[in-house]
Amino acid sequence: MITISDLRKVYRQGNNDVVALDGVSLEVPTGKIHGIVGHSGAGKSTLVRCLTLLDQPTSGTVAVNGKELTNVSDDELRNARRRIGMVFQHANLFDSRTTEQNIAYPLELVGTPKKDVAKKVSELLELVGLTQFAKGYPSQLSGGQRQRVGIARALATDPDVLLCDEPTSALDPQTTDEILELVKELRNRLNITVLIITHEMHVVKQACDSVSLLEAGKIVEHGDIEAVITNPSGRLAATLLPLPGDAPQVEGAGPVVDLLYTGDQATEPVISGIARKFNTDVNVLAGSVEHLGDQQFAHLRVQLAPEADLGAIVEYLKSAGIAVTVKEAK
């Protein structure tokens, strides 16, 4: 479990104070994968540097399993850092070391006996599926393989939290999915808490249980994937499950309605339900249906017949547990 409370970071730039983090609070329970998304400049990098104490936060605290990382001595900080394994965008492997020496690095630091190091390294290599590359150098590996080594190295100290900073932003789509699969598999096996900082919505869809939207140093939206995706007024819903292509705007006769629904409701035939119950036509203008995690989500834009009883239909949909937004006619 990682607990961030009221984290603030203010940089001094010339004569101005620049607020990079403006009171970020967050708790990720053990064994959950949490995504923090935001555009560049939202404060993601600052947040990462403050979480690992590479930069000292101006105020606020970071704690792993209840143990504080902030406000401790240098010695304690070094030990505390070992409770957080970190994965970087460009892996940041040491080019002068072989794959196995890279993974062994955090163990060497505390003088782990050679025999134990060798055992741990071979376990980790197997975990990330790179046993045959043990003696190779990072320059001989592909981007995805380098990231796997980075993950293995991050896990060498048996951390409680895995902090991933844009872990897939330098990878192609297929490799991205492989790395995210690996992260999920590791979470399931090791019951580790994972925090993924990213600008890619795809990563959130693929891997996260919950998500926060970071904007101008603040968390402006937050919740489980299911909750944020079915919140029609939220911005995460629109970006996580966008209508495909150029969804037609409100045109012609008849009210246009956006529907957001999840799981069980997604299997219920609500569209034909409207048609039968109200004896009217329903025209689907655009829609996307996706599996996120083990849940199914749908986002539909439909147009009703001009004479349809909009109020009653909305009531009917709402009673079926569907989030409804009536689009204003232009």
Next chain:
Amino acid sequence: MDFFTELLNNPGITRAMWPATVETLQMVLIATVFTIVIGLPLGILLHNTGKGGLLPVRWLNVVLSGIIVNITRSIPFAILMVALIPLAKAITGESLGPVAASVSLTIGTVPFFARLVETALRDVSSGKVDAALVMGSTKMQVIRKVLVPEAMPGLIAALTTTVVTLIGYSAMAGLVGGGGLGRLAYNYGFQRYDMGIMLVTMVIILIMVQIVQIVGDIVARKIDHR
């Protein structure tokens, strides 16, 4: 053919060339060892006390960089050489000869090497240093286990350049009492205008430089896994 037989019978070559070469090698070797011993830590300190280093200490960086390194480097070597004769005497007990010359050679090349070390260390990406710190390294561990090993190809190239420079400086040292090939070329080549000796000296120095450069390049390539 005449030219070569003359060379082979020239006592300046048959008798003086070998000892002079040994003296030059001696000077270069001693100065190289001490340049590494003093210059490497100085370069590491220069890098890490600077902005973005592991231990930014502004005043120390200004003193090291501005005063010591830049001032020493801006004094022409021939002048530095002469100015340092008293110091050489104090350290080695003699003011002439290759051992005494090594003192001023070392002091002349340390700042040069330290700057090259600083540049090589700066090429190590800050992401690697961050990674090392996040894994719980002490600052000393970052230097020993990450900065220096990661910069090693650059450091070897820096050392190669430094040794080549040292060979050049050692010839200059010969003019002011250091001995070696520089003195030989000066005494025979310049004062007696013996073209043969001049040529042979140049060829020997050229071969030395070539060997150093080739060995340096091979080693740098061998350890470069980037």
